[in-house]
Amino acid sequence: MESVTTNxxxxxxxxxxxxxxxxxxxxxxxxxQGIEGTLTSNDKVTKKVFKxxxxxxxxxxxxxxxxxxxxxxxxxxxxTMLIKEYDDxxxxxxxxxxxxxxxxxVIEKCDNINSMTRDKLREYRRLQRNMPASNKGGxxxxxxxxxxxADNPIEYGVVKxxxxxxxYIVSVKINK
Amino acid sequence: xxxxxxxxxxxxxxxxxxxxxxxxxxxxCELSGESFLEDTAEFYKPLVDWLVEFTTKIKKPIAFxxxxxxxxxxxxxxxxxxxxxxxxxxxxxxxxxVNWHYDENDSDMQEDIEDYMIDTxxxxxxxxx
Numbered sequence: 646m647e648s649v650t651t652n653x654x655x656x657x658x659x660x661x662x663x664x665x666x667x668x669x670x671x672x673x674x675x676x677x678q679g680i681e682g683t684l685t686s687n688d689k690v691t692k693k694v695f696k697x698x699x700x701x702x703x704x705x706x707x708x709x710x711x712x713x714x715x716x717x718x719x720x721x722x723x724x725t726m727l728i729k730e731y732d733d734x735x736x737x738x739x740x741x742x743x744x745x746x747x748x749x750x751v752i753e754k755c756d757n758i759n760s761m762t763r764d765k766l767r768e769y770r771r772l773q774r775n776m777p778a779s780n781k782g783g784x785x786x787x788x789x790x791x792x793x794x795a796d797n798p799i800e801y802g803v804v805k806x807x808x809x810x811x812x813y814i815v816s817v818k819i820n821k
Numbered sequence: 822x823x824x825x826x827x828x829x830x831x832x833x834x835x836x837x838x839x840x841x842x843x844x845x846x847x848x849x850c851e852l853s854g855e856s857f858l859e860d861t862a863e864f865y866k867p868l869v870d871w872l873v874e875f876t877t878k879i880k881k882p883i884a885f886x887x888x889x890x891x892x893x894x895x896x897x898x899x900x901x902x903x904x905x906x907x908x909x910x911x912x913x914x915x916x917x918x919v920n921w922h923y924d925e926n927d928s929d930m931q932e933d934i935e936d937y938m939i940d941t942x943x944x945x946x947x948x949x950x
Binding site for chain 1: 834835836857859891893894897898901926927929932936939940
């Protein structure tokens with residue numbers, strides 16, 4: 646089941662937008678418009694959240710272990726996204742199911758990204774951009790781009806599910 | 822040698838398609854709007870092929886104008902491919918001008934353009950609006 650919740654500001658839990666369900670192009674467009682329409686206070690920050698959303702949402706569509714057919718019958722990833730607003734920053738998080746084999750290189754990549762200065766990270770992005778794209782066209786640079794756009798470390802968490810797979814959560818702060 | 826112009830109207834629904842205008846008569850090529858596509862490589866391949874045709878057969882001066890307000894990382898690779906064709910042309914004596922317009926509040930975009938200059942060795946005129 647899919648559910649979208651959009652509120653200007655919920656005093657109790659700071660949630661601006663939350664969504665769980667299929668990540669296909671139709672819902673990506675609706676959510677992107679939701680971001681543009683909801684976080685109106687600062688254009689620069691809204692644009693950063695928008696860019697981060699599109700990179701991470703596309704990762705869910707392509708790589709989530711949990712999959713369902715969309716209206717045209719294509720298999721698309723299922724996942725969760727959450728945007729919370731605090732006084733000084735937005736917290737943007739996504740989560741999806743994965744396997745331990747797939748998650749280890751991603752975690753290593755996050756640690757590697759977090760250890761770099763901004764200049765190093767730009768150099769790393771240039772290096773990756775010059776390498777052949779992965780077969781799904783993600784370019785291997787999505788997470789580097791997320792860290793550069795957020796200008797904050799990538800936080801992540803892994804939770805074991807009952808079916809012995811894992812739920813992978815990635816989260817970044819975007820300063821106001 | 823006839824090379825047909827490319828004209829693609831951009832859209833902002835179900836993925837974001839950029840506006841493309843490549844003119845073989847004037848040599849003015851413009852890429853604007855937003856780029857977030859279902860199959861990025863499939864969209865950009867004809868544009869790269871067009872530039873290769875233009876720079877190897879028509880060989881007139883070329884002005885490449887980028888006014889993208891948003892592009893995702895898959896697109897960023899394709900932009901590199903386009904710029905590399907222009908750099909090859911310049912290295913062989915072709916006349917190339919690249920103007921990249923960006924929102925002056927978007928410092929991330931400015932960094933991106935600077936990194937493309939380092940990557941390609943092309944001189945890119947960075948023009949804030």
